[in-house]
Amino acid sequence: MILITGASGFVASHLIPRLHKDGHQLRCLVTNEAEGARIQAPGAELAVGNVTDTEGLRAAMAGVDTVIHLVAIIREFGPNTYHKINVVGTQNVVNAARDAGVKRFIHMGILGASPDPRYTYLHSKWLGMEAVKNSGLDYSILQPSVMFGQGAGFVASLIRSVNMVPFIVPIAGDGKSRLQPIWIGDVVSCVLKMVAGEKSGESCPVGGPEIVTYETMLDELLRAMGKKKLKVKIPRPLMLPVVAVMDKLFANPPISMGEFKSMEIENTTEPDAVENQFGFKPMPLRDGLGYLKKA
Template identity: 30%
Template sequence: MKVLITGASGFVGSAIVQEVQQAGHEVLAASRSGKAPEGMQGIKLDVTQEGETLKTIQEVQPEAIIHLVGIIRETRDQKFQKVHVQGTENVLKAAQQVGARYLHMSALGASKGHKSKYFDTKGQAEALVKASGLTYTIFQPSLIFGPGDDFFGNVLKDLVSAAPVVPVIGKGDFPFRPIWIGDVAAAFTQALRNPRTENQTFQLVGPKEYTFQELLDLELHALQRRKPLFHVPLLLMDLAVPMMQILPNPPITRDQYLMLKEGNTGDPAPATRILNLSMDHLEHWLPRILKA
């Protein structure tokens, strides 16, 4: 099967590209930069540009499209509405033209009308997919971990390393179910030929639930450091986060703060019943992630 993968040069995209190719498919690796792993066809594609997207996908005629493009925070040029909603709409139009099987990367917690613009625009994109008339599969992953990931490899690492004490937001009891990048890549790859995944939405979560404080403790243990935890009251954070937004690069955005307080957890059973996932544990990978 000829499979076009958008966002192919990113952390998740690179893993899915490799998994899909190993499964015997012909991979077209599309990204804004046009870079692709050695031996693969790289395609320069900005999905926020409708004409470019329609033309490019019409030219290569993929049998399936895996759409992964997304951002976790806005910049001057990259906005949630433009990337998540407009970009998805453009790819769907192109997929309709070529009659492609469509696999979509959403997010656990996606919901139209959510206070978080990230979750709201992810929810809008899901609605577009479901109304497209295409044969689709939507995946909603929680935090994704693996060598090269940004959250465990950078964000949490910096948080527990920067100061003599480790700040914890509120009680630190927000729940999370991180999932291994290998399981995410396997889910997308298997869905290409598994009819039981057609026109379905799956939560992609790991085998174990952690509180935010437990994630901090795991990070400290993996780094072989011992530091006291300092709990910052939610009321104080509610006041401080808006003030941080005047900084050129705030340590946490309003959107990220809203999502953090909500937590990010779900039920792994539906996906594991249909897809052959290994459900690898965070503790197994964290030392390697922090050395990457």
């Protein structure tokens, strides 16, 4: 039995069908039955609860051999802070797994996770990873760079910035922040290898085969969308108050303050990280953006 937290999220929407196809017995943690109705795995069990509900987590862990912990927030909303969900929530899942005698714990970390508390989102992910590493469980941690593919949040944010203003696309800073975008299908393939027992006790940073700048990734998205727009670079000090205002006024701004700060940290690893650690070549960015033609 595999328990998947965050079962209605982006990564899970691609991972669950693959696990189901491979014949795994699944239990999906969802916050309500409406979320559960979106799970693409006929016959999968549903456990209603969340990472702040310790009693619900204990019940969800009954009979579970492997946990795949995918829950995290990249944007704070209401009482759901980075600390509450990414740190305390992860510790709650770790505690429940340990108490239930779970054999394997697979955690979705992030490339660029930082011990520096100035970067609130990246720091919360670092603290969550530390909780897993110190859990005493047989763990594996995957640390992907920004992901692309149907439903990817980072790409969706870029599309909102493209569509926000006619004729131009604003770029915060010089556009030279470096990223290593990785296809969600390749992230799923890495997780499946961890489910099979690979990378026990390891934290694995992964990215796609190319290291690109923020501006280059934006160019690729524009090309895939069939759009031509003037790019306008705005110094980060001038963008800071604009991002702060958008963060307060909009429920889903093109960029949050946490994401804005995170762009100061390079989001890259070795170009051949996936091939060296998992034995296959990941998809280049340009080959995986066909789904954006109608965006």
